[in-house]
Amino acid sequence: MANNDAVTTADQYQDLLLNTPEFSQFLLGLATISASQLGGDGTPVACTVTVERDGALSTFAYSSEEGRRLDETQYAFGIGPCLAALREQRSVLIDDLQLDQRWAPYTYAVAKLGVRSVLAVPIRTEPLSQAALNCYAHAVHAFAAETVKLVEDQAASMSRILRLALRLHAPEVFSEDLRAALKSRAVVDAAIALVMLQARGGRDGALDLLQAAAASGNRRIQEIAREIVARGSLNADPGGGKR
Structure with a gap:
């Protein structure tokens, strides 16, 4: 399902950061670029960027509201493929959520919402923070081997600019x-x-x-x-x- 366009480069991400007036818009751009590149065959994909910093989890960027809600549901359960990718620094692929038993009941819950495939890939960041690029699709076996490689390359390209962005922008302060x-x-x-x-x-x-x-x-x-x-x-x- 991957688009044939080249992976977005670190330089292109840097240009995006420099040319985007607000940090929130830059983060939206990160997720939207990934979603558009993965949805090249017409299969919609929701992409998010999860960051854990100072023990707090947040969805820094999301290409759709559905993606954000799926991330937050995983935070509530405290388990799932995206958290495993982030904390264990390894790629996690689920071809069919209805058949996967590793993170029940989270996987059962999101499968009921129509999501069938998940791919989560770590993004290398600073020692005190961890991040992952998460991809959700409504079709089974949505992420072929070449798509997994593309997402891993995308995450590698994101690494440098996300580390820079995290240094320049303090975490959002909530009461x-x-x-x-x-x-x-x-x-x-x-x-x-x-x-x-x-x-x-x-x-x-x-x-x-x-x-x-x-x-x-x-x-x-x-x-x-x-x-x-x-x-x-x-x-x-x-x-x-x-x-």
Whole structure:
């Protein structure tokens, strides 16, 4: 599925950084370039760049909102191919999420959302930070050997400019309240994905189930979501009774 165009070079990424007025726009460019090069045969691919710095995970760049949500769902579970690629500094390929058992229940949840293939490749950065280029597709076996090589070359080209960008731009400072809100949203999204998988329904129906469980137990929906993600199942009463 890789485009026949040459891999974007480090010099071209440097030009992108110099010619982009805002850091957020530069990061968007990183992900969008990768997605466009991988979607050359008409198969849509979502690309993201995950960075872990000072123990905090964030999706620095994403070519689509779907890609960002898929990354954040993985952060909520705390496991998955992108985190493995980033922390173990190795490429990770999943040809069919519905058959892969390595990171259940995360892989089950995102497969239910329509994603079937994932490729995650580490990007070499500074000693105190780690990064990965993540690619998601809705088709099985979406990343052939030549595509994996292209993504690895793309990640190598990104390395120098991303290291420079991380030095020039301090990590975004969030208040503790905002950090907690972002984490809660990711956990709720992960729980919704699991409920969709197990109840065989849509997103709205899954959210209705969580809200009903919260109301019946007089608890916050975030509490219910955390329990479902930790359990990997909504089997047992999600309301858990009053506390």
